[in-house]
């Protein structure tokens with residue numbers, strides 16, 4: 139499909155609806171842990187433990203959380219680099235997890251991934267032109283001069299000059315390499331791009347350039363992103379909605395403004411309290427009221443009972459260790475959900491008064 143055809147398709151009523159592009163229900167991914175001479179299974183690392191969400195066409199969902207919370211495993215399960223143990227994924231009308239390997243190979247053109255490390259995700263033996271053109275050749279979308287023209291157009295789209303087409307990745311800067319990765323991800327005109335810490339390995343100034351590029355491409359091509367990051371400032375700038383993940387589960391999900399201005403879950407509040415403030419005066423004023431996270435992330439092999447965050451939560455009270463809080467709407471707003479007993483009590487008190 140050419141760029142013009144893609145743009146025409148974006149204007150069609152099919153893509154102007156707000157039906158979710160991807161719907162995820164109760165997704166789980168456990169990794170068995172084995173030990174001893176007989177390699178006996180002694181437990182499971184519950185990397186993703188019952189996650190549900192939707193992403194609409196043209197939307198960017200940010201997934202944030204500490205390292206080890208399961209966000210990258212979730213990304214790999216979505217694109218089926220890892221097979222989930224349980225759950226359902228509906229992508230663009232297909233039962234995504236039920237697709238055979240042949241069907242998946244075809245459909246994967248619609249879902250592409252950008253990885254964290256632009257140094258490791260490009261084959262050092264392939265020139266830039268070959269790396270970007272490879273998916274087009276594999277999917278038999280173009281060959282010969284048409285392939286070269288398509289690669290040149292993709293290079294232009296990501297702001298790289300035509301002269302890099304015959305260079306090797308080792309001859310490019312980190313920012314240029316990530317642009318090549320983006321061009322490669324765009325080559326098949328995907329509907330969804332999963333960006334897993336796509337700018338984390340880049341310098342701050344290059345991060346801004348790449349994020350602006352991704353934002354421009356989103357508007358231009360109507361892309362949908364699942365954007366995984368641990369840098370909250372980046373997520374605030376780039377995402378329409380945010381899901382906060384802790385030990386394999388979502389703790390809070392809502393519109394970006396709501397999450398950053400009125401966080402409900404103590405974990406979200408702790409993450410926001412840990413965000414650096416550029417103005418030293420402001421930082422001094424605000425430090426007293428902040429409660430950044432303390433302690434280590436518990437083992438996902440043996441997560442705490444009840445609320446998984448209770449071992450680190452400054453608001454922890456009696457029921458927290460006993461009963462797992464459900465992800466429920468905050469203040470009657472179905473678009474903002476939080477998994478905390480405090481939110482539930484506040485909501486019940488609100489109903490009583």
Ligand code: SF4
Nearest residue numbers: 445448451458478479
């Ligand atoms: Fe804290 Fe309890 Fe809420 Fe969990 S349920 S976040 S421990 S107050």
